[in-house]
Amino acid sequence: MxxxxxxxxxxxxxxxxxxxxxxxxxxxxxxxxxxxxxxxxxxxxxxxxxxxxxxxxxxxxxxxxxxxxxxxxxxxxxxxxxxxxxxxxxxxxxxxxxxxxxxxxxxxxxxxxxxxxxxxxxxxxxxxxxxxxxxxxxxxxxxxAEPLAVAAHAVRISSVGLGRSVLIQGCGPIGISLLAMCRRAGAGKIIMTDVSLYNMDAAKLMGADVLINAQKQDVVKEVLTETGGAGAEVVFMAIGNAEILDQAVQCTRRYGQIMEVAHFGSEPPFDARNYRWKELAMQGSYMFVRKDFEIVIAALASGQINxxxxxxxxxxxxxxxxxxxxxxxxxxxxxxxxxxx
Ligand SMILES: [Zn+2]
Ligand SMILES: [Zn+2]
CATH class of the missing domain: 3.90.180.10 (Medium-chain alcohol dehydrogenases, catalytic domain)
Structure with missing residues (x-):
């Protein structure tokens, strides 16, 4: 073969x-x-x-x-x-x-x-x-279906729901799959970051509301502006760069949730004090189970995600x-x- x-x-x-x-x-x-x-x-x-x-x-x-x-x-x-x-x-x-x-x-x-x-x-x-x-x-x-199932699992175990504001760090296949599944789950404003214009264009085509170029713009400042100064209710880390975790802590609303979907090559530093003061929750998400594939197949078959x-x-x-x-x-x-x- x-x-x-x-x-x-x-x-x-x-x-x-x-x-x-x-x-x-x-x-x-x-x-x-x-x-x-x-x-x-x-x-x-x-x-x-x-x-x-x-x-x-x-x-x-x-x-x-x-x-x-x-x-x-x-x-x-x-x-x-x-x-x-x-x-x-x-x-x-x-x-x-x-x-x-x-x-x-x-x-x-x-x-x-x-x-x-x-x-x-x-x-x-x-x-x-x-x-x-x-x-x-x-x-x-x-x-x-596989990267989409990674996203279906993460969104399913997160607190994303109707009208909730979301930040997705990274417009790679997982970031964009998360976008599709957050939309399907009824999320409100979805903000995404990346440094590649090509990937940001793909995210735009798939329905992202706001795209932040992390190379040219101040991500924390932009996210706060886009969320009325509060921060996003749920933040998905979908790129394994070391600075992403601290950025997630700064961009999440008080009592908000950080979803860890990224693979980190090294241990990222972050400000645990800010994490505590904001009373944030963090949830890891690892691969998927069969149910997540069934969600993806139903979404693709019904045309609800393109x-x-x-x-x-x-x-x-x-x-x-x-x-x-x-x-x-x-x-x-x-x-x-x-x-x-
Ligand atoms: Zn994979
Ligand atoms: Zn076992």
């Missing part, structure tokens, strides 16, 4: 790899149609991701078609269009038994050393990690060496790049 192989840091090859095989009766084999490049795969490319370590076939944001089923599979047949929830948990620990299997300490994530990913033309997954993709949702939009502005480029998997370098160097503008098989 065709595969994007990260052989060692900064060295990617297009290869012909052996196909993964079904080993358990509840597993399905999926022919991948589209797979997105996530920030975590750029970390894999650099060799700095803890579980996506080269040599590896990574990849976890994907859509495809069932090509084979195990003997005990109930809900799928060959030819079904599907998306993949890229995690499989142990099912036995207290977190799993409570239903919070996204925080299971034993779980495997697709595209890591534990589970070969969708940068290969075929993957094998247990049917509990697979969802039907309705015919009305194009395959390429199906590949965006994710087309997020898809910047669809490129052939054969060009993976140049594409991964471009994604790392950011030599071209993009929100989301998809590989096509």
């Amino acid at each position: 065709k595969a994007v192989f990260i052989e060692q840091p900064y060295k990617v090859k297009f290869i012909n790899a052996p196909e993964p095989v079904i080993k358990n009766p509840d597993e399905v084999k999926i022919h991948i149609a589209f797979t997105g490049i996530c920030g975590s795969e750029v970390h894999a490319y650099k060799g700095t991701h803890p579980t996506r370590l080269p040599p590896i076939i990574s990849g976890h944001e994907s859509s495809g078609v069932i090509s084979e089923i195990g003997c005990a599979v109930k809900d799928f047949k060959v030819g079904d269009r599907v998306i993949i929830e890229p995690q499989k948990a142990c099912g036995k620990c207290p977190d799993c038994l409570r239903g919070d299997y996204n925080v299971c300490p034993e779980k495997a994530v697709l595209g890591t050393i534990k589970w070969q990913g969708s940068f290969g033309e075929y993957i094998v997954a247990p049917e509990r990690s697979v969802l039907h993709l309705p015919d009305c949702i194009p395959m390429e939009e199906g590949a965006l 994710v087309k502005p997020m898809i910047s480029k669809i490129l052939p998997v054969e060009d993976c060496a140049a594409v991964m370098k471009m994604a790392h160097d950011r030599s071209e503008d993009f929100v989301k790049i998809l590989f096509q098989f």
